[in-house]
Amino acid sequence: MSHTLDEVHPRLRQEVADRAGALWDIARALHTDPECAFAEHRAAALLTGELERAGFLVRREVAGMPTAFTARSGDGRPAVALLLEYDALPGLGHACGHNLIAAAGLGAALAVHAVLNDGPGGSGGPGGPGRPGNALGAGGFGSVLAVGTPAEESGGGKVVEVEAGVFDDVDAALMFHPGVHDWVRAPLTAQEQYRVGFHGRAAHPTGNPTEGVDALAALIELFNVLAASGRRLPEASHVQGIVTHGGIATNIVPEYAEGLFGLRAATTGELQDLAGRLRTCAEGVALATGTTVSIERATTRYEHFRDNEVLSGRFAAHLARAGITLTPPVPGVYLGSSDIGNVSTRLPAIHPFVAIMDEDGSDHTPEFAEAAASERAREVLLAVTEALACTAADVLLRADLRSEAWARHRAGTATGR
Template sequence: MSSAQESTGRNPGAAGHRAEPDTGAGAVAGAVARARAESRVGEFAGRLLELSRSLHADPEVSFDEHRAAGRLAALMEGAGFDVTRGAYGLETALSASYGSGDLTVAVCAEYDALPGIGHACGHNVICAAGAGAAIGLAAAADELGFRVLLLGTPAEEEGGGKVLMLERGAFDDVTVAMMAHPGKHDDTDPRSSTTAVSRFEVTFTGRAAHAGLSPHLGVNAADATVVAQVAVGQLRQQIQDGRRVAGFVRHGGERSNIVPERAVLEFEVRTPTGEELAELKERVLDCFRGAAVATGCEVSFRPTQPDYLDLRNDAWLMGAYEDGLRAVGREIPARPAEPRRLGASTDMGNVTQALPAIHPGIGILGAQGSPHTREFADWTGTAAADDAVLAAARAMAHAGVALAADPERRAHYRALRSG
């Protein structure tokens, strides 16, 4: 870890690093700016909840979120932002900016859904909360002299929209970034993290033959998938806790009377950190290579998305977000003795490793089920989800204003990004 990361508290173990109260002129300016941000979120509350509900009722999967991106763009244009649709070479990405200055606070808005089960990860909540935070921050931007940037980031569930946008310069001028993800409870522990993940496609190529007349002339690609999955299953006994291997057969043949000449699988490998991905992935690929040798097939591999890295939250920003949640009346659960590492993965992890950023949890209080289930999908369209939208919007706006109004902290983050 670099000294820059240590100095900002981006070390996931820096749980005690909190925003220090400012009692000088910055506090007065910050209080006034926070009031304006809070008021602006309230003015747009109806439109924010309409956005969340409309996305929930009309889910679109990764890189196909045309209507969702259009709704978000229209809302931001109506709020006075300069909007670019189809940003960074991605049809369903957008950028919306307001204000200017030596500080840029970015808010990420996700809006892709899951195939078959809709907004079971609550990206409708993420999108509306992000829009609300940006709109609230815009109310304070002119007075405090900073720029607000809302980034509509497609394809988080599959495709790595933020990784592509990061590579294409979307975050180059960003000082700090934030977003809030729904779950069953609020999570403001900066030690909380996710796993890194690598996803890839495996293709076995054999030779077709008549399964009844001349099977001995064929090379069975479907057999290779069986051998490979058995090998991966045996490998699971030898990998450490917290590492995961999962996959499925997407294509395994055409008809029972044809020896399958082609089979395709999709697999993923997860590890606690990005640094560990390569070693475990290579062991898994060896299982497929061995299956190819055993069955006489050829095997090839293709990544299906960029690798996602583990989250590394900025502790000071997380503390400011937590203060914002408390300010709107949310009761923050006690932090566990050991940090939480979710089995899930997100492309926001890549952003947090490139610049100071946070990815806290916002609770849909009372929700049943867990993310990526039909039960949780139902909850992301409820009044409890509406409450989460507005609470997260206000808390993120609070955090952004706290930074902009604190000259020392502001200079510190600017120095990190300029270095």
């Protein structure tokens, strides 16, 4: 059966409208039962259950992570991935709105599956009959992949999935993020953490304190050096640190002191430069203080997000039908980091922000958690699900769009942007 976008887009919007109540129920269920990194067992079960009942071929415990999954409809290329985040924040619940990200990705995947598999009328709402998992491929449209990505807040499930090949042979990765701005792309920085330990020599008051080599003094000096050098860093680059070990008693010269340092930069290349600067400063302090130093990366590296303007433009155009206008982000404003950056280095990706509360608010707050279950969030969820589904269909049905998106991706990779 042939499909044209002129007839597919209205049917996708109708599919989403038909699922509106069920999708909001899923978003609310996730919201009222928050689970944190790598412990999102009930969330993963809920989402995979909906996909499996619709006819998707579901794989659980993907890439060795117990709450990661993929669900595929169709086979082969072209292929589009819809990303579902569902981890919550300790003590704050879904104060980053991941309940909405999961429901939107789920709804878009189900809508595309229904329309491109089943012809007019679709397969009904979540839990409806659906077709076998290879129906998209049999119809000549490639495949749609729903990817469950755990632990975005504190573990980087997408990073593990990238390295495990989950996104190999995929032409586009699509998701959105609720926020306090309506921005066509996310200004997300690169980030990683390093553990720096100084090794000195203990000295006790009953002995000769002058024989001690103070590891804590060396660590404090590193903080001072980094503060001074921070004034010469590029825009968006900074280092923040805490003392994780500073000694065992006030009257004993510490023989070991350790700090944890978080590094952020506008690009992954600048992050690498910043990591080199941290190492140079630490080694210089060790030389000056007579200590030795150990430096090791303490977390997974989140690369900076590379927006695919071809696809984000398509998403923005679809979302405009719902009366939501996306604009470029304010220059010089950066909104944290995410493991979607690592996906965006491998294939064309989008990660727009869509506001569920006003600009005077902020995510990672109790107020944002409340907003993620509000009537405004419900309206945004349905509008975004439509836009994601229509953008996914564009990728599957337009070879010229895929070629343009890949060309833009390769150009950005070549320049490091």
